[in-house]
Amino acid sequence: MYDLATRRHAIALLSDGRSLNSVSKETGISRASIRAWQVRIDPLPRLNQETACPGPADPAAYSYLLGLYLGDGCISPHPRGGHHLRIACADDYPGLIEQCRTAILAVRPTGKVYVLQRQGCVAVTSFGRHWTCLFPQHGPGKKHERRISLEAWQQAIVDTHPWEFVRGLIHSDGCRITNWTVRNGKRYEYPRYFFTNKSDDITGLLTRTLDRLGIAWKQANACNVSIARKDSVALMDEHVGPKH
Template sequence: MYDTSTRERALSLVAQGRSLNSVSKETGISRAALRSWQTRIEPLPRMRRDPCSRCGPAAEPPEDQAAYAYLLGLYLGDGCISPGKKSGYFLRIACADAWPGLIEACAAAVEAVNPSGKSSRVQAVGHTSVVGYSRHWPCFFPQHGPGKKHHRRITLAPWQQTIVDTHPWEFVRGLIHSDGCRVTNWTTRLVGGVPKRYAYPRYFFTNKSDDIRRLFTDTLDKVGVAWSRSERGGTPFNVSVARKASVALMDTHVGPKY
């Protein structure tokens, strides 16, 4: 969903003689959308965001706040919201088929937060999208907006921060289950002149958004997990948890995907 001012800014770049491909890469807006805006710049009626009759200008926190904290982590990693028919919206969370337990946990969270209590699944190549339909998704996830998440500012509303502070591990678990992993690294050391191999577990979280990584590390700080940054291609996309005590905490409250 893009407002008129966003559309005008994007088209102004095209008007400068730039290609649709270059504007798409800079803004995160698809070339198909840019082409359609050259014909009609005003959003269709179903794309306009009207005040929610239930929530008004601000959302009422979902009743199951632990499930919401987990779903918020999943949404920030692998989720998106798109308009549906009439005034409703689709929330989609992409879950790798390699982790059927993750798909079940995601569906349970969507059903717990969705006022209708429903979810559905859409199969694609290598992954399953867990989908919920509601008018309230933009209210529950005010981070929703035009373009890719790492191209825009991501902050939590005060009521969201309160939920994350109350249920930090659920939030961390959602982020790890979306854009994180638990791996086993190994190294060799000479012991008495003989090389021995040592294996040790660690957690990684990878996300291009500086803001989302900061939300993750701020929450790790609050629960007492030590972390470090590691670069990929000169860019600090990765957050690593490798200290033994911190990995043990993560294993207790998060655990590997399954």
């Protein structure tokens, strides 16, 4: 498809009194195309051309899916246009696989979702022409090696649905475990949540959201955030829960 500048150049040559044949020979453009541009110079819309990004159909589901994507998601181009969204989910958590699938369909109800088996995990996958605008954090290279920040409209969704965002992040790169200790000869067990990610930006998105929710957290080490206080764990259990 010729761009608008090329079309205008060809029409300008005709306006100088040149014939269709001579302009066609000089530019390498067919006479039929140049003749059509005399009637309409703007390109006709293509059937597979991307339209304006429609935004997520279900903002709450999008907030959860955003957390999953930032943890274990990627977007890759299709050779004939459009992109595949892929979220990696471990085989051990069939409930998570179904929640991921449900979230994708809620965000893009007209799309389709299929599951590709990999070694030890599945890739919950959906093809579409708007995944790159729905997830503008996509880009070449690993997420922890580049800047990750939310667009204003994404932050507005996270602010409205913070627990869904936290649940998506924990379900992708987090876990709920039971720790134990011995005091006065007695064994005590207590649950805690961990989140592990190499990206300071993604970790910051989580911890800032936890702060707004009143969840106490600690930076266990360079890549790990720990939530261990009893009241905070109780809130996490109420709104997030373990993967299953």
